[in-house]
Amino acid sequence: MKATMNLAVVGAGPVGLALALHAARALPDARITLFDARPAELDMSVDPRTLALSLGSVQLLQRLGAWHAESAQPILEVHVSQQPPSLGGVLSQWFGEPQVRIRAVDEAVPLLGAVLSYGAIVAPLQQAWLAACEREPKRLTSRFGAAVTALKPVSDGVEVDAGVCETFDLAVVAEGGVFSDQVRKAVTHDYKQTAWVGTATLQDARRGVAYERFTRHGPAALLPLKDGRAALVWCVHSDDDPVSELDDAQRLLVLNTIFHPEVGRIVEISPLKRFALGLNAERTLTDGRTVRIGNAAQTLHPVAGQGLNLGLRDAFELVRSLAGSADVDAVLRRLEWKRAPDRWAIIAATDFLARSFTWQLPGAGTARGLAMAALQAMAPLKSALARQMMYGSR
Structure with missing residues (x-):
């Protein structure tokens, strides 16, 4: 140079x-x-805005001497599931409710990523x-x-x-x-979706687990924070927003019906802010x-x-x-x-x-459920996806 x-x-x-x-x-x-x-x-x-970093990003910040581990909550497991009904009938009997678990211990890494402000x-x-x-x-x-x-x-x-x-x-x-x-x-697309973001307090939460739930309105996620709290990202259709007219108590009730039972009970949420989503x-x-x-x-x-x-x-x-x-x-x-x-x-x-949640095609949820079930069953493919999320294409 x-x-x-x-x-x-x-x-x-x-x-x-x-x-x-x-x-x-x-x-x-x-x-x-x-x-x-x-x-x-x-x-x-x-x-206070919450961000999720992959393991690769954590390592990059460590190299720069700008990583304070005490401020971050490590992500030890990612749990992805879909709100029922997903498969139905015989398929449900074969596969159960589809879910994907990616664990740091299975990938031989100390953490998959981290969540911090x-x-x-x-x-x-x-x-x-x-x-x-x-x-x-x-x-x-x-x-x-x-x-x-x-x-x-x-x-x-x-x-x-x-x-x-x-x-x-x-x-x-x-x-x-x-x-x-x-x-x-040059490349743009308005998904006609809104993200409602805030924090949620969980009762008896599993430490270090990030949850993502596919619903008919869009994805919802809980990212682990310290002290039993989680960062909430709740995505819904903008043209038919089921969240905007609800008060905090009603939103809390709805959220407790959305996430996988493993999450446990959400006992409190902060006031939520909304953002338009697009590419x-x-x-x-x-x-x-x-x-x-x-x-x-x-x-x-x-x-x-x-x-x-x-x-x-x-x-x-x-x-x-x-x-x-x-x-x-x-x-x-x-x-x-x-x-x-x-x-x-x-x-x-x-x-x-993101686009898949706007499709009105019959069987779209079933197809997504089958893909999740197949991914969970194919350990090498799941591990490849985990590496992609942690480090990107190398």
Whole structure:
């Protein structure tokens, strides 16, 4: 990497901070500037939004020295099931109610992933980045409170306008936002689904188990948190939303009829917030000397919980490629085909699952139930799926 390499990172969320911190270590001769519209003094550690990380993402944060295990709840098992009736008749007698169990012990790993708050991810990353800036102030720069309003391609670089125009060899955009607020990209689909999110308190919950339940309205998930609580994601049709008119007590009653009996009793839920769900993805990660990663490149349905994990893999592969070559344009050309298998496999799988809940085809639930029963019975296939979810395509 040439000594004059100037890298701009736009967005100080988990993906942008991870990329900036990794680049600071892997590209010791590069000058790196991190931009974000929020002020640096804003305390991000209190942000309560819940995120699920795969084992691969946990390992990446550990490598960066930005993983605080005490803030996270390990996922030791994932239990996937479908609300009856699924198979019916003879099929139910043969297979029982379909369910899939993926356990860390079966995959010979300490955990499948972890659940923690947005603040518990961002705060350690930002702390590590600011410490690196203090050690190398001439090479690493933070521009908090500076919103990037435009990116303009120039000869052998890109011009970044954040109140003052500066030219960089490469700009990486990791500033995404949620589906409803985004400008539509090349590949887009509105699933006409709403995600209601909050927390639930479980009675006698099994520690470290994540539950996903397929219902006729959409998927619902409980992600384990500490102290017997779980993060709730409840997806329903937007045009016929059965949740919006219910009060918290009524929602609690309905939730206790949705999930698998193994979950036990849900005794309390927090006030729920709702978000529109859709697919919004760029066909390519690169455009000249601008690269988009994370939600800036693809916003996915939460059914598979892979959005952040995919963004972190985008970031690490980009830095690894830059560390191996001084030719930025060649790196960006290779980045497309190196990331394509992992990226499009996750996009396609997530899109397929999300669309399947909008199908009005007879037997769709039965087909999904049979697929789950077959997956549970075929240990090698289930293990391959677990590895894909933990690490992505390698």
